[in-house]
Amino acid sequence: MTTNYSICLLPGDGIGPEIIAEGRKVLDAVGAKHGLSFTYSEALLGGCAIDATGTALPDETLAAAQASDAVLLAAVGGPKWDTTDPAKPRPEQGLLGIRKALGLYANLRPVRIFKALADASALKPEVIDGVDMLIVRELTGGLYFGRRERFYDEEGCGAGGAAGQRAYDTLEYSEYEIERIVRHAFDTARKRSCRVHSIDKANVLESSRLWREVAHRVAADYPDVEIVDMLVDNAAMQLINNPAQFDVAVTENMFGDILSDEASMLAGSLGMLASASLGDGVALYEPSHGSAPDIAGKGIANPLAQILSVEMMLRYSFDKSEAADDIARAVEAVLDEGWRTGDIKQVETPADKLIGTVQMGDLVVSHL
Incomplete structure (x- = not known):
């Protein structure tokens, strides 16, 4: 049938x-x-x-x-x-x-490394050996969907303090949005190597501090899964320096967009x-x-x-x-x-x- x-x-x-x-x-x-x-x-x-x-x-x-x-x-x-x-x-x-x-x-x-394409990667074969990672990116929150505006300001926005344009984008997350994506990452990690890298910018951004709090709250429900906190700038470096350390990596919308494109170069x-x-x-x-x-x-x-x-x-x-x-x-x-x-x-x-x-x-x- x-x-x-x-x-x-x-x-x-x-x-x-x-x-x-x-x-x-x-x-x-x-x-x-x-x-x-x-x-x-x-x-x-x-x-x-x-x-x-x-x-x-x-x-x-x-x-x-x-x-x-x-x-x-x-x-x-x-x-x-x-x-x-x-x-x-x-x-x-x-x-x-x-x-x-x-x-x-x-x-x-x-991010899979096909053995036949090891030499096509921008990195040496020994660096990408054993790489098999999954980037879990939140899709409906963050800067891409936050409040935004561009407007003309009569003072302080142009050269020398003259009138000029001003713009802003808002990075906003709710507990619910963070919890559901982090829980998805932990559920997935249980079927893989039981390790989750939670990537944020908690040293600077309040939204990332909330992200980290919620991620650890969720992690308490998964004692068999290791959680590793990593700042996004360090994550960008580690993807090149030691990519095999990652199994499941979960992060917010914009960070995930950038890091996953970077990670594509591991595969060539x-x-x-x-x-x-x-x-x-x-x-x-x-x-x-x-x-x-x-x-x-x-x-x-x-x-x-x-x-x-x-x-x-x-x-x-x-x-x-x-x-x-x-x-x-x-x-x-x-x-x-x-x-x-x-x-x-x-x-x-x-x-x-x-x-x-x-x-x-x-x-x-x-x-x-």
Whole structure:
């Protein structure tokens, strides 16, 4: 008996349509193997939505996402829509908006080191040996959603104390927001190595002092899990100096955004970093990289982060661990054979092993 799931596809901008096609290809192939089928709807998000409707998150897109079993997003944004005018829509507003509307408070970003890509990392192989970490990022609070304003002040804001512009963003968290994400991290750590790094800036920020208090209150319910407090600036350094010390790292929205992009370099490329955004309802899966408009349409983008996001969707939304494991093994097999897109190309990569987006997707399918 075949089980059917409905998937809302959000190709977005730049390389988005190219890589999401490969994710869908792999999903259909693994589904055929495991008795799963998928019904797809496609909607606009980001810059393409601004062009078509004037808003980055149309009502129709949100309705399609809410009616699906899971959402698969590719990438949004690009210089075409860059603006500092607060009155104009930005593609990123669509991404933040859909996360908020779907109640997605936990972003999971696994950092895996594929042995075949050890030399593609910016760090020495011996430094990244044994790295297998999960960054758990809070998604609905902090600076990205706090009160903000830009205004003209008649005195003290311009050069020499003259009139000029002033702006502020508010970093705000409630106990509830902190507790639910920290508890999610501890529950996850129990299934891994029972160690949580709680990353904050408690030496400076009041919101971080609240974060640390709540984190330790939650930790008392998990005596089998070690908690390690770490300031965010030290965490940024330790990701480069000794990344293998991390198992599960939990942090607030902006810190998580920055640290997870830094951590992607351990794996050799942002093109290898998948993510899952989870909450109490429909979950969203996306690569952690951007829309790469400079290579859009050239057929050379790396689809593996998108494909690994499909793996996470099977694992977290549909509880199909065997199908998810098949995708992980297929990706590893392709890399072990030496196939590379340009972003993960190594010095010794032969010219005939350098492939494009579609070929990479085809090779993953061939190993399923």
